[in-house]
Amino acid sequence: MTQVYINGSLVPKEEATVSVYDHGLLYGDGVFEGIRVYAGKVFLLDDHVDRLYESANAIRLDIEKDAGMSRAAMAAAVDETVKANGIEDGYVRLVVTRGAGYLGLDPRRTSNPQVIIIADTIELYPQEIYDNGMHLVTATTIRNHPGALSPRIKSLNYLNNILAKIEGTDADSPEALMLNHKGEVAECTGDNIFVVRKGEIKTPSPDSGILEGITRNTVIKLAREADYTLTECALVRHDIYIADECFLTGSAAEIVPVVALDGRTIGNGKPGRVTKDLWERFQGLKGKC
Numbered sequence: 001m002t003q004v005y006i007n008g009s010l011v012p013k014e015e016a017t018v019s020v021y022d023h024g025l026l027y028g029d030g031v032f033e034g035i036r037v038y039a040g041k042v043f044l045l046d047d048h049v050d051r052l053y054e055s056a057n058a059i060r061l062d063i064e065k066d067a068g069m070s071r072a073a074m075a076a077a078v079d080e081t082v083k084a085n086g087i088e089d090g091y092v093r094l095v096v097t098r099g100a101g102y103l104g105l106d107p108r109r110t111s112n113p114q115v116i117i118i119a120d121t122i123e124l125y126p127q128e129i130y131d132n133g134m135h136l137v138t139a140t141t142i143r144n145h146p147g148a149l150s151p152r153i154k155s156l157n158y159l160n161n162i163l164a165k166i167e168g169t170d171a172d173s174p175e176a177l178m179l180n181h182k183g184e185v186a187e188c189t190g191d192n193i194f195v196v197r198k199g200e201i202k203t204p205s206p207d208s209g210i211l212e213g214i215t216r217n218t219v220i221k222l223a224r225e226a227d228y229t230l231t232e233c234a235l236v237r238h239d240i241y242i243a244d245e246c247f248l249t250g251s252a253a254e255i256v257p258v259v260a261l262d263g264r265t266i267g268n269g270k271p272g273r274v275t276k277d278l279w280e281r282f283q284g285l286k287g288k289c
């Protein structure tokens with residue numbers, strides 16, 4: 001039976017409930033993380049806990065003070081939940097909501113934040129996509145303007161991404177490319193994007209209006225360690241059309257080859273050499289950090 005962590009206790013999942021007045025539900029007021037577990041070890045746990053606290057800080061949610069949890073205590077709670085559920089290879093959803101309040105917006109008038117940790121199995125893209133590559137489309141919905149709600153905050157308000165995701169699935173693509181308010185490439189609805197051209201790797205920088213993905217940062221590190229030239233810079237769709245290779249990164253997806261965008265074939269239309277090399281290097285990290 002799945003045990004869910006909620007506010008300090010592990011309870012059967014049916015008993016893990018929050019108030020209908022919780023501002024996480026009423027307003028998407030809260031933050032979250034999606035984390036992988038490999039060989040019983042939570043992958044890059046400290047990086048995820050750091051990003052959670054940074055997102056919380058950006059929305060003026062003080063987890064340490066209002067939920068009484070230090071970063072170390074949060075990491076320990078994630079470990080405990082994974083162990084209690086005997087998860088060897090799986091996925092953790094870590095959620096902190098603003099807490100139960102009244103029907104107005106004021107976050108000061110809420111109870112303490114609700115801390116929820118779910119450790120479960122994971123649903124991946126079909127193997128066919130890893131073998132043959134993904135056909136991607138560009139959504140008309142642009143990524144949130146960083147001056148409105150920064151995409152660097154991993155908040156519970158994912159409607160921006162969901163609207164673009166619907167455009168993707170309408171076009172039979174499991175992902176969709178999102179542009180930023182300047183018309184540059186930002187990221188996909190739940191994955192970051194990279195291109196490879198003439199052996200050099202490029203990816204949009206955090207100030208392009210993206211979530212600074214932890215898989216993205218890991219792949220950047222792996223690529224640099226392997227002596228690839230990697231630049232974080234502004235990209236437009238044309239850079240993807242003329243790329244030799246393109247791939248996406250994310251905790252759930254890991255590294256996914258992209259072989260077409262908006263009906264334009266990328267490179268030779270097959271997963272590329274650099275993508276495969278980075279995929280292999282990434283596999284080597286599993287269970288180790």
Ligand code: PMP
Pocket residue numbers: 034161187188189190191192210211212213214215216249250251252
């Ligand atoms: N961009 C968005 C919008 C995301 O939601 C995610 C996480 N699913 C990513 C990128 C990838 O981030 P990470 O590698 O930290 O999972």
